[in-house]
Amino acid sequence: MAKKKEKKIDNSFENLESSISRTEQFIEDNQKLLTIIFGVLVLIVGAYFAYTKFVVEPQTIEAQEQIFTAQLYFERDSFDLALNGDGDFPGVLGIIDEYGATNVSELANYYAGVSYFKLGEYDNAIDYLSDFSTSDKLLSAVSMGTLGDAYSEKGNFNKAASYYKKAADETDNKLTCPIYLKKYGVVSEELKDFKEALEVYKKIKLDFPDSEEGRTIDKYITRVKLKM
DSSP: HHHHHHHHHHHHHHHHHHHHHHHHHHHHHHHHHHHHHHHHHHHHHHHHHHHHIIIIIIHHHHHHHHHHHHHHHHHOOOOHHHHHOSSSSOOHHHHHOTTTTTHHHHHHHHHHHHHHHHTOOOOHHHHHTTTTOOOOOHHHHHHHHHHHHHHHTTHHHHHHHHHHHHHHOOOOOOOHHHHHHHHHHHHHTTTTTHHHHHHHHHHHHHOOSSSSSHHHHHHHHHHHHHHO
């Protein structure tokens, strides 16, 4: 038994040595090619860090300074100025064009989409909000809810329902969730999906009774029951 174990160990060492030998031979035979590949990888990594350090980071700082004025216009409901700027500062459309490599342009897509929605330009609102993504759950919910509003205004209730549901599912906070649940219920009624609408209204009553939507949801429950 001991001899079999010793033989097995010897075979393992022989296989390992053979594998190392083949690897060394491969490296020796392809040394020039491997050197070129390694050099290219070093150049790519170096170029990426240089681009980030000397292009993206300075542009990000500049874009953050530029978007500040657009945000002020947005908060004042001056949506045209928020979009197009005032001559001294660019609007969010200019920021998207000029600073597209930065994460500030991502936020600019949100402001552009909401601004277009407020101006009644629903197709533009959909285009810009569809290009927006964020890890901020609340902002994401508002973005998807606004997409739902835009599709609803266009009469596309299937799309509207889809985005209202996503907006409600994104976060269960008491501020936005009952709002988008209610809107989801209303468009479900438009789609003649009364069973779904009733379930949604009951959820608002159960989970968000103290919200504005929760305090008035009984009449919606009664209405949809009459339709069923």
